[in-house]
Each structure stands twice: as structure tokens, then as C-alpha cells.
Amino acid sequence: MTAVFLGIPTAPAGVGNLRGDRSFPDAARDALRDGQLRANLGHATTTIRGKRAGVVAEVPDWAELREAGRAIKAATMARLDEHLIALEEQVTARGGTVHWARDATEANQIVTALVQATGATEVVKVKSMATQEIGLNEALEAAGIEALETDLAELIVQLGEDKPSHILVPAIHKNRAEIREIFARTIPGVDPHLTDDPRKLAMAAREHLRERFLRARVAVSGANFAVAETGTLAVVESEGNGRMCLTLPQTLITVMGIEKLVPTWRDLEVFLQLLPRSSTGERMNPYTSLWAGITPGDGPQDFHLVLLDNGRTAVLADEVGREALHCIRCSACLNVCPVYERTGGHAYGSVYPGPIGAVLSPQLTGVEDNASLPYASSLCGACYDVCPVAIDIPSILVHLRAEHVEAQTRTTPEAAAFRALSKVMSHPRLWRLAQRAAGLGRFLARGRPTLPAALPPPASAWTRTRDLPTPPAKTFTQQWAEEHGS
Amino acid sequence: MRVALFATCLVDTMVPQVAHATATLLQRLGHEVIVPAGQSCCGQMHVNTGYRREAVPIVANHVRAFAGAEAIVAPSGSCVASIHHQQAAVARRAGEHALADEAEALAGRTYELSQFLVDVLGVTDVGAYYPHRVTYHPTCHSLRLLRVGDRPLQLLRAVRGLDLVELPGAESCCGFGGTFAVKNADTSTAMLTDKMANVLATHAEVCTAGDSSCLLHIGGGLSRLRSGTRTVHLAEILASTEENSVQNGASAPSGTAIVPGRVDL
Amino acid sequence: MSARDDVLARIRTALGTQQPPTEVARDYRTTDDRPLPELLDVLTDRLEDYQATVHRCAPDAIGPTVTAALHGIPGDVVVAPGVPAQWRPAGAIEDDGRPAVDLTAFAATLTGVTVAVAETGTLVLDASPICGRRALSLLPDVLVCVVTADQVVGSVPEGLARLDPLRPLTMISGPSATSDIELQRVEGVHGPRTLLVVLASD
Ligand code: SF4
Numbered sequence: 001m002t003a004v005f006l007g008i009p010t011a012p013a014g015v016g017n018l019r020g021d022r023s024f025p026d027a028a029r030d031a032l033r034d035g036q037l038r039a040n041l042g043h044a045t046t047t048i049r050g051k052r053a054g055v056v057a058e059v060p061d062w063a064e065l066r067e068a069g070r071a072i073k074a075a076t077m078a079r080l081d082e083h084l085i086a087l088e089e090q091v092t093a094r095g096g097t098v099h100w101a102r103d104a105t106e107a108n109q110i111v112t113a114l115v116q117a118t119g120a121t122e123v124v125k126v127k128s129m130a131t132q133e134i135g136l137n138e139a140l141e142a143a144g145i146e147a148l149e150t151d152l153a154e155l156i157v158q159l160g161e162d163k164p165s166h167i168l169v170p171a172i173h174k175n176r177a178e179i180r181e182i183f184a185r186t187i188p189g190v191d192p193h194l195t196d197d198p199r200k201l202a203m204a205a206r207e208h209l210r211e212r213f214l215r216a217r218v219a220v221s222g223a224n225f226a227v228a229e230t231g232t233l234a235v236v237e238s239e240g241n242g243r244m245c246l247t248l249p250q251t252l253i254t255v256m257g258i259e260k261l262v263p264t265w266r267d268l269e270v271f272l273q274l275l276p277r278s279s280t281g282e283r284m285n286p287y288t289s290l291w292a293g294i295t296p297g298d299g300p301q302d303f304h305l306v307l308l309d310n311g312r313t314a315v316l317a318d319e320v321g322r323e324a325l326h327c328i329r330c331s332a333c334l335n336v337c338p339v340y341e342r343t344g345g346h347a348y349g350s351v352y353p354g355p356i357g358a359v360l361s362p363q364l365t366g367v368e369d370n371a372s373l374p375y376a377s378s379l380c381g382a383c384y385d386v387c388p389v390a391i392d393i394p395s396i397l398v399h400l401r402a403e404h405v406e407a408q409t410r411t412t413p414e415a416a417a418f419r420a421l422s423k424v425m426s427h428p429r430l431w432r433l434a435q436r437a438a439g440l441g442r443f444l445a446r447g448r449p450t451l452p453a454a455l456p457p458p459a460s461a462w463t464r465t466r467d468l469p470t471p472p473a474k475t476f477t478q479q480w481a482e483e484h485g486s
Numbered sequence: 487m488r489v490a491l492f493a494t495c496l497v498d499t500m501v502p503q504v505a506h507a508t509a510t511l512l513q514r515l516g517h518e519v520i521v522p523a524g525q526s527c528c529g530q531m532h533v534n535t536g537y538r539r540e541a542v543p544i545v546a547n548h549v550r551a552f553a554g555a556e557a558i559v560a561p562s563g564s565c566v567a568s569i570h571h572q573q574a575a576v577a578r579r580a581g582e583h584a585l586a587d588e589a590e591a592l593a594g595r596t597y598e599l600s601q602f603l604v605d606v607l608g609v610t611d612v613g614a615y616y617p618h619r620v621t622y623h624p625t626c627h628s629l630r631l632l633r634v635g636d637r638p639l640q641l642l643r644a645v646r647g648l649d650l651v652e653l654p655g656a657e658s659c660c661g662f663g664g665t666f667a668v669k670n671a672d673t674s675t676a677m678l679t680d681k682m683a684n685v686l687a688t689h690a691e692v693c694t695a696g697d698s699s700c701l702l703h704i705g706g707g708l709s710r711l712r713s714g715t716r717t718v719h720l721a722e723i724l725a726s727t728e729e730n731s732v733q734n735g736a737s738a739p740s741g742t743a744i745v746p747g748r749v750d751l
Numbered sequence: 752m753s754a755r756d757d758v759l760a761r762i763r764t765a766l767g768t769q770q771p772p773t774e775v776a777r778d779y780r781t782t783d784d785r786p787l788p789e790l791l792d793v794l795t796d797r798l799e800d801y802q803a804t805v806h807r808c809a810p811d812a813i814g815p816t817v818t819a820a821l822h823g824i825p826g827d828v829v830v831a832p833g834v835p836a837q838w839r840p841a842g843a844i845e846d847d848g849r850p851a852v853d854l855t856a857f858a859a860t861l862t863g864v865t866v867a868v869a870e871t872g873t874l875v876l877d878a879s880p881i882c883g884r885r886a887l888s889l890l891p892d893v894l895v896c897v898v899t900a901d902q903v904v905g906s907v908p909e910g911l912a913r914l915d916p917l918r919p920l921t922m923i924s925g926p927s928a929t930s931d932i933e934l935q936r937v938e939g940v941h942g943p944r945t946l947l948v949v950l951a952s953d
Contacts, residue, residue: 008761029672038676044934051934064779075773081762094917100754152940153931169931176932198932202940209941214852230916240889240927240942247885248851258758265916269908270779272922276871280930283797284871284907287942288922289885295919297848298884313761322765338659342676376670378663378677379534381630401536418537425495426543428524428551435499450709461671465678466706469500476493476502480509480521 009103010366011311016104016135017163018311018365020349023372027347034344040175041344048335051281052386059277068270070390073326076261077316083228083261084307090231094293096303103310104134110306111136111220111253112143118251118302120145120218126235126242127151128222129167129329130255130308132351133364136220147220148212150241152205159186165345165353168279168331173344176201202239209241219245219300223256224328225271226305229264232292233305236275238285246289252300257308259316259325271328274388278330311364320399324359326389333383333393339376348373355383359396367404374400435475445470487607488518490555492548492596494565494698495527501698507725508561508599511612514725515603524551529576530568535665538576542585545573549588557606558596561721563628563696566598571631598628599721600637600696610640616726617647620718621690623681623704625697626659638696638720645723651688655680662703678707685715692718783870783905790869790905791952794898797872801925802938803946810951813838813897817861820947824893826858831887833880834861838897851886859893860943865920867898868910873924874898874948875914885919894943896923900952 011018020027031037056062076083088098101107111131115123123140125131125147137147137158149158156171157164160182164170171179180196187208194204221242225234233254235242246252262268276285294303316322334340334354345353350361350370358377362370374397383393408415424430445451450467454460462468474482489512493505509519528548532541548569552558560566570593577586603609622642628634642650661667661677668674681704685693693708695701698719705717752760783790795805808816818840821828828843843861846854854860863881864874874896876882888894904910914920927942938944 006764008765025670025672028670032672032676040933048930048934061779064776068775068777068779071775075775078766078773080766081759084759084762100758102754102757106754150941151931152929156931169934171931172934179932198935198937199939201932202929202937206940213941214855227916232916238927239929239931239940241940243885243889243921244941247889258762265911266908269781269911270777272911273779273871273907280936282801282924282936284868284873284922284924286801286923286925286928288920290916290920290922292917292919295878298878298886298919307758309758309761313758313765316762317765338661338677339670339673342680343673374536375666376673378626378659378661378666378674380626380659380663382626382657382659385630398534398536398538401534402538403536405536406539414535415537418532418535418540422532422537422540422543425526425529426547428526428547431526438499453710458668461668462706464671465675465710466667466703467709468706469702471500472502474502476498476505477521477523477525479502479506481523484521 006317008314008317010314011364012103012105013365013369015108016133016310017351018133018361019369022349024347024349024376025372027349028343031343031347036175037173037344038342040173041341044169044172045335045341048281052278052332052335055277055281055283059273065270065273066388066390069274069388070326072262072267072270073389076263077259077322077325080258080261080316083263084258086228087226087231087261090229091293091305094231096231096293096305099304099306101306101308101310107134107255107306107308107310108136108139111255112139112145114251114253114304115140115145115218116143118218122146122148122216123218123220124148124150124212124216124245124249126219126221126237126245127154127170128220128255129351130222130257131220132164134255134308134310136255150209150213150245152202152239155205155209156182159183163346164351166331166334167329167352173346213244213248216245216249218251218253219249221245221252221254223254223260224275225268226256226261227265227268228261230292232265232290234268235289236285237287238280240287243287243289246291247299249300251302253304253306255306255308258312275328275330278332278386278388314366315363318363321359321363321396323391324356324363324396326391327356327360328389330388332386332388336382336386338380338382339378348376355393356391359393359400362400367400368407371404374404432478439471439473439475441471442473488520488556490552490558491519491521492525492552492558492560492565493521494560494562497561497698500702501719504561504698504719504721507719507721508559511721511725512559515607515609515612522551522555528565528568529573530565531664533568533572533576539580541576542580542582545577545589546585548573549585549592552592555595557602558592559599559602560596561599561696561719562698563598563625563632563634564699566596567627567631569593569596598632598634598696600634600641601632604637604640611644612641612724614645614724614726615647615728615731616645616723618692619649619651619690620692620694620723621651621653621685621688622656623653623660623685623693623695623700624656625695625700628696629657634696641720641724642694648723651690653688654684660700660704662700664699667703678703682707682711682713686713690715692716694718694720694723696720780906781908783909785905787900787903790903791900791950794867794869794872794903795950797869798925798948801872803872803925803948805948805950807950807952809953810899813949813951816949817895817897820895820949821859824859827856828859828861829854829857829887829891830860831862831881831883834863846883846887851884851890854886854890857891859895860887860891861895861897862888863897864902866910866913867903868907869903869905871907871924873910873922875910876921876923877914878919885921888921888923889942892943893945893947895947895949897949897951
């Protein structure tokens with residue numbers, strides 16, 4: 001069953017950051033030429049892979065935790081409506097207000113109106129994929145509200161007028177020297193002798209943001225988890241910028257995808273083990289904040305939770321693809337992906353890059369709007385191996401390729417070729433003839449061991465960088481039959 | 487044991503010497519080898535490119551060709567993984583439940599070469615002789631879908647004369663990925679370049695693996711660079727003995743090591 | 752239809768009538784049976800691994816240990832209202848509920864904790880009187896937490912079981928840190944840059 005068939009809308013175009021303007025192969029071609037980018041990514045992903053492997057190996061029951069994580073998410077999705085209603089009741093009972101948004105446009109309107117109601121013209125933000133996805137900063141800016149990103153990497157991206165390229169470390173494509181340059185250029189009053197020592201750079205960010213935290217009246221956050229039975233929300237972070245935003249302002253607005261839910265408090269005992277080890281490669285991240293509604297005398301006294309659909313229910317309608325909603329955004333799959341490591345995140349065109357992006361973005365937008373992404377993988381399976389909730393990303397990629405193929409109304413040359421080949425390969429007599437025809441390729445080689453590099457497309461895509469051996473005169477089965485009869 | 491050899495479409499058509507080597511090896515170990523004539527392809531390329539409906543008749547052909555076989559062996563981790571993980575699923579999705587059941591039963595009797603040797607036959611020393619410096623690339627589907635683990639290395643370590651060198655970054659994908667190599671040729675080439683750099687850093691004469699598809703890709707790149715390092719399938723190394731050693735013409739492209747007298751190029 | 756009804760209706764349509772099984776097998780470890788002294792050592796090791804400083808002492812020596820730990824830190828110390836008198840260093844000021852941002856005037860904070868998880872080196876503060884409101888453990892640059900042996904558990908599941916999910920909770924594992932520059936961990940960003948832990952046991 002698919003969303004199209006059931007009439008469930010996908011994420012609308014024209015708002016948010018789920019669609020690129022180029023196909024993956026085109027965008028990747030440019031990225032691959034950027035030697036600095038390749039070096040930065042290679043260095044960063046190698047570092048984090050090693051750290052993750054170390055702290056995962058420490059946990060004797062990792063496989064059991066992973067299975068529990070998978071099962072909890074599957075169970076959550078199976079009763080998503082009931083859990084959301086429970087969450088709404090709990091949050092409301094504890095003094096919060098729950099809003100529902102069908103899509104990015106509606107969510108942006110809700111948040112903008114809430115900020116406007118406070119009279120504030122600036123908000124501080126905790127890094128949040130959901131608000132990146134819906135383009136909230138752009139929407140707020142259009143309404144005359146300045147949104148200040150407070151996560152170090154998000155700040156680097158914002159100051160550099162860049163785009164995030166990783167779900168955990170949005171500035172992973174920048175090295176320390178480039179970050180120093182951005183800070184020196186854009187932070188008013190920054191120490192002119194600022195060096196590229198990461199510690200010095202972090203201190204510069206602390207200085208820059210301190211005053212803004214203290215004067216902020218409104219904060220916008222995402223949520224890593226929401227517990228349906230208690231109304232507890234969780235933000236997992238490292239720097240303390242999250243705590244600043246969740247604690248100091250009077251008003252807190254949390255935007256959360258509807259899939260971020262877990263049914264029970266106890267479920268967090270699984271995810272708080274899986275997430276930090278998979279994402280930053282730490283046994284536990286420095287800070288996790290948990291709150292339920294409002295607490296008199298402590299933290300924001302006005303709390304709003306915006307529950308976002310924006311294509312998620314369309315994903316839920318696909319029995320194979322819905323597993324992508326289990327993602328806890330740890331980014332382990334990006335860090336091990338050989339494609340991501342070489343192209344970086346921008347090539348994916350969406351705020352969700354890497355293997356999870358390649359299965360999530362096309363489902364949120366409808367596969368035809370991100371049709372090249374399911375093919376942006378060699379299906380090596382490294383993502384599935386590290387995923388802490390065991391999302392079988394390669395199988396979903398293959399499934400989405402089929403969805404794309406089956407969505408075509410006209411026969412493409414590729415489809416014609418594959419259909420013909422299917423017929424041939426399912427009839428041994430035709431197959432033998434076809435193999436013999438392939439063997440004729442040897443005449444192109446004129447006695448050389450490899451075929452010429454200048455072949456017509458699509459063969460040229462291979463031979464541009466790789467030799468193709470000259471086909472043998474006889475296939476194995478042919479020769480075997482000659483020698484052994486049959 | 488009577489072993490049915492599934493050559494796979496790629497080996498059968500492009501690198502027949504790998505299937506010959508597999509047959510020679512199994513015969514040398516005292517087993518009877520049969521090559522069912524109706525065989526063509528496992529259907530993986532269709533499934534992985536999005537043509538899962540079109541894969542169903544190919545799966546049906548495969549099941550027909552190997553019906554009744556006691557044990558099926560293929561010199562390819564990737565094809566065996568597809569037989570294990572994809573064939574029944576695409577049949578079931580198409581509503582062909584009887585075919586799916588048959589495919590499942592067949593998958594239970596289908597083995598990748600190194601698994602068959604180590605797990606079923608219980609041998610690691612196959613009596614091979616191969617006096618070369620060799621590095622081993624664990625192909626992704628052997629590694630992560632079939633979990634062949636160190637079985638190929640166990641087999642290689644027992645080969646007389648063979649100098650086995652560890653491949654740095656061994657577990658990274660070589661960038662083949664079926665139609666990925668063509669649809670995302672630039673990224674594929676970038677991955678290949680890093681794989682080749684690691685292979686060349688070992689100063690091995692030969693890079694081996696359990697999949698001819700990946701070897702065709704790595705070997706095609708090494709050959710284009712005129713690197714002098716060639717690719718040879720694991721089966722060819724294991725088939726090689728003092729009496730019948732695998733030769734390589736100096737100018738033969740990687741992936742086309744030939745068993746003398748078998749193929750007239 | 753309201754957005755709420757719309758989204759809920761979409762979910763029901765998407766799920767259809769057949770719902771997948773919802774049992775969850777919890778075969779992972781939920782207890783850690785290592786003896787307490789070992790857990791205390793693990794906690795110390797994990798805290799130090801993330802650049803916290805651990806001072807171990809007997810339960811009756813908490814006060815002097817806190818004072819010694821704070822030695823050399825210039826500026827005033829603020830304590831959570833529930834912190835016992837014996838723990839407080841001389842001259843410490845009790846949090847009087849002033850506006851949160853004014854807490855930046857203090858150099859250091861002293862609080863207790865609710866529970867400590869050895870395996871991950873995590874301290875949990877639950878905004879109870881002994882832990883103080885959340886801003887208290889956030890704004891001053893030095894945070895001193897007193898942990899008593901009875902508060903230490905081995906694993907994350909044991910830790911969560913001791914917490915009240917309705918309270919504002921802060922889990923702290925080392926000083927604030929970032930890995931945002933080349934994925935290398937750097938300690939000390941917006942939260943306290945120094946974490947001192949006084950671990951009291953017999
Ligand atoms: S798909 Fe899995 S590995 Fe990738 S970010 Fe999500 S949870 Fe992490």
C-alpha cells in the first residue's frame with residue numbers, strides 16, 4: 001500500500017529543505033572535486049568511526065539493546081495515534097499546550113504566531129532537524145524575527161551562510177582553519193588573534209552567545225524523545241546550549257516530528273544507551289535535559305509542543321519504508337557510509353543526508369521528487385550494521401528504487417532493456433544466444449585483452465575509468481557442456 | 487557429495503575460468519560436480535536496480551534449473567546473498583507463494599564457496615599452492631550479508647607458498663555496487679581509487695576476493711593504471727597446485743587470470 | 752477537520768487494520784551486580800575519563816573535602832537550598848530564588864545529586880531542594896556535586912528506575928563539551944567548564 005494510493009499527502013514543495021535542485025550524481029560530481037572537503041570528511045568520519053566502535057564494543061548486550069530499540073520503535077508506530085493522544089493529554093495536564101501541524105507551512109505559521117504573541121523579535125534555537133526540515137528560520141526571518149542557532153556547528157553554518165551537511169555535526173565539512181576564518185570574519189569584536197585551536201574556537205562561541213542566552217525570552221527546540229505515558233520530553237546534547245535554551249527563556253516552543261515518541265518512561269533506558277554511543281561515540285553525552293510540561297519557579301513558564309507530520313504519515317503507509325521512521329538521528333550510518341564520506345552531505349540536497357537521508361527524504365517528499373537518492377548507494381550494508389535501531393536501509397533503498405521504476409508511466413530505455421533481459425534470463429535457450437552475442441564483443445577488442453575505452457553509453461560510464469576485459473570466446477557452461485556432454 | 491555448480495551470469499559470460507577453477511577444486515576434493523544447463527542468473531541485478539517484478543521469472547528459472555540439487559555452490563558472495571535474502575521476498579511480493587517457498591528451500595542448500603568448504607566440507611587446507619604475495623578484499627555482501635567472516639582468510643593461510651598481506655581499510659566498499667558503478671560512476675570511481683590505493687600500498691601482486699563482480703571493477707581500475715597488480719578470484723587461487731598453477735599473461739587485464747588450455751583468448 | 756483530527760486520521764489510514772506485533776523483548780541487562788566498591792571505582796574512572804575531577808572521602812568528611820576542592824577558585828559559592836549545613840563551605844550563599852540570569856554572578860555551585868550511574872559516569876539532578884533549580888547547575892562556571900555511595904547504581908536502567916519522570920531532570924556526564932570541530936572532543940562550552948565530584952563512601 002502506498003501513500004499515493006491512500007491519498008495521504010507528502011511534504012509540500014516550495015517550503016523547507018527536503019529537496020535539492022540537482023540530482024545526486026550531478027551534485028556529487030562537484031563535491032568529489034573538492035579536495036579540501038574530501039580531506040575534512042575523511043578525517044572527521046575516520047575519527048568518529050573509531051570512537052563509536054570502541055564504546056559499542058564495551059557493551060556486552062549491544063545486540064539485545066539494539067533489538068529492543070527496534071522493537072520499541074515498531075511497537076510505537078503500530079499504535080502511533082494512541083500514543084500521540086496520550087502524549088497530548090500528559091503535556092496538557094502539566095501546563096503545556098500542544099499544537100498539531102499537517103505540514104511545514106502550518107508548523108511555521110504556528111511557531112511564528114507563538115513568537116509574535118510574546119512580542120519578542122529574536123529567538124534562541126537548539127539544534128533541531130525538524131526545524132531545519134521545515135525551514136523555520138527562513139519563515140521567522142520573513143516575519144521579522146531573528147533566529148539564532150546556538151549549537152556550535154549550527155552557528156558555524158549560520159555565520160558562514162552555509163548549509164548543514166551532517167545531522168549531528170552540521171559543519172563537518174569545515175576544518176578548524178575554515179572555522180577560524182568564518183569566526184574572524186563574522187563575529188563582531190572577536191579576538192583578532194583568534195587561533196584555530198578547537199578549544200579557542202569553542203571559547204569564542206561561548207563569548208559570542210553568552211549575552212544572547214541571558215537576554216533571550218523565547219527558545220525554539222526540537223526533541224530527541226517524548227514519552228507518551230508521562231509527557232516527558234528529552235533533549236540530548238553536549239555543549240550546554242540546549243540547557244541554556246530550555247532553562248532560561250520564559251517561553252519554550254518545541255517542534256517535534258510525530259515519530260519521535262516512545263510509549264513508556266522505561267523505554268528511555270534503551271535509547272539513552274544506544275544514542276550517545278552511536279552518535280558522538282561517548283558512553284553518555286554531557287547533558288540530557290528531561291522535562292514534563294512546566295515547573296513553577298524552574299525554567300520556562302510557557303511551554304508549547306508542536307507535533308509535525310510533513311509527510312511522516314505518508315512514510316508510515318509504506319510497510320517496507322516505514323522503518324525509516326524508527327531513526328533516532330544518531331548519524332552513525334552517515335559516518336560509516338563510503339558514499340557520504342566522499343560526497344559529503346550537500347550532494348543529497350536535503351537536510352537529511354547519507355543513508356538515512358537516501359531513504360527518508362524520498363519518502364517524505366514522494367519518491368519522484370528525490371528520485372536519484374535511492375540510487376546513491378552501493379548497497380554495501382555498512383549503515384545497517386551500525387544502525388542502533390537496526391533499520392535495514394539497503395532493503396529500503398532497493399524497495400524505493402522499485403517504487404520509482406513502477407511509478408514511471410512511459411517505458412524508459414533502461415526499463416526496456418531490463419524487461420528484455422528478464423525475458424532472456426528466464427529462458428535458457430535465449431540466454432545462451434545472448435551470451436554468444438556478448439562474446440561477439442571480443443571483436444571490438446581486435447585481439448587485445450581489454451575492450452577499447454571509447455564505448456557508447458552506458459558502457460562508457462564504466463570504461464571511462466575502468467578497463468573491461470575482452471569477453472571469452474566460450475562461456476563456462478558452453479565449454480562444460482562440450483566437455484561433459486549434457 | 488554431488489555438488490551443483492551455479493556459475494552466476496557474470497562468471498559464466500565474462501570470467502569462465504573462475505567457474506572452471508571452482509569445479510576443479512571441488513573435484514580435487516573428491517566431489518562430483520554437475521553444472522545444470524538451464525541456469526542463468528539469480529535475479530539480483532534486476533532486484534537491486536528496481537525491477538523486482540521482472541526478477542520473478544528469473545528467480546523461477548533459477549529454481550527450475552536447480553530443482554533437486556543436493557547442494558548448490560556459487561563462487562560469489564553477492565549472488566548467494568541474493569538467493570538467501572531476495573529471491574523468496576520478490577516472489578512473495580508478487581504473490582507467487584509456491585515459488586517463494588521453493589526458493590527458500592533452495593536457499594537453504596545454497597552456499598558461497600568459502601562457506602561450503604569450511605562449514606560443510608570442514609576443510610581449510612585444500613592442498614593449494616600459490617607462490618605469490620596476495621591481499622584479500624572482503625566484499626561487502628560476503629562480509630555483511632553472508633557473514634563469511636575469516637573463512638576465506640583461513641583458506642588462504644593454508645595455501646602453500648602464499649604470502650598473505652593485510653589490506654588496509656579492507657572493510658570499505660570498493661565502489662562497485664552493481665548499476666551504482668554506472669549510475670553514480672564518479673562516486674564509484676572515487677571509492678575505487680581509495681580501494682586501489684590501499685591495494686597498491688600492500689605491494690601485493692594479487693588482490694583476491696570471493697566476488698568476480700567486485701574484482702572486475704577493482705581489476706579494471708588497476709589495469710587502467712597499468713599498475714601490474716592483478717585480481718584473481720579466491721577459487722582460482724584455491725584451485726592452483728604445483729601441477730596446475732594459475733598463469734597470468736603479463737598484459738592480461740586483472741580479473742582474467744586464465745587456466746591454461748581452458749580459454750582461448 | 753482540525754489539523755489534529757487530520758493527522759490522526761492519516762495515521763489510522765496509513766496503519767490500516769492489520770497491526771504488527773507490539774511485544775518488546777527486553778533481553779538486555781537491567782541490573783549490574785558488581786559490588787559497590789567496584790561500582791564506585793568505575794564511576795570515578797568514567798568521570799575522570801571525561802575530564803571531571805573526583806575527590807573521594809568518608810561520609811563525615813564531605814564538608815572539608817568540598818572546601819578543599821574549591822580551594823583557589825576565586826568568587827562566591829552558591830549552594831542549593833537543600834544542601835546540608837555540614838557540606839557547605841564557609842561563606843557559601845544559599846540560592847534565594849533570584850532571577851536565574853543573576854546566578855552568573857557566582858563562581859561556583861554546590862549541589863547534591865539524585866542518582867549516579869557508574870557505567871556511563873552520569874550524575875542526575877532532579878531539581879529537588881538538594882539539587883536546586885536547573886539554572887543553578889548551569890550558569891556558574893564551576894559545578895561541585897556531592898555523591899553518596901547509596902546513590903550509585905551500575906547501569907542506565909537502574910538509574911532511570913530511581914527517577915521521577917515528571918520532575919525536570921538534568922543528566923550530567925562530565926563538563927560541557929563539543930565535538931563539532933573535526934569531531935574532536937573539546938571540554939567546556941556553555942555549561943560549567945569545570946566539574947568537581949565529591950564521592951563519599953565508608
Ligand atoms: S538510520 Fe540508524 S544509524 Fe542512521 S541516523 Fe538513524 S538511527 Fe542512526
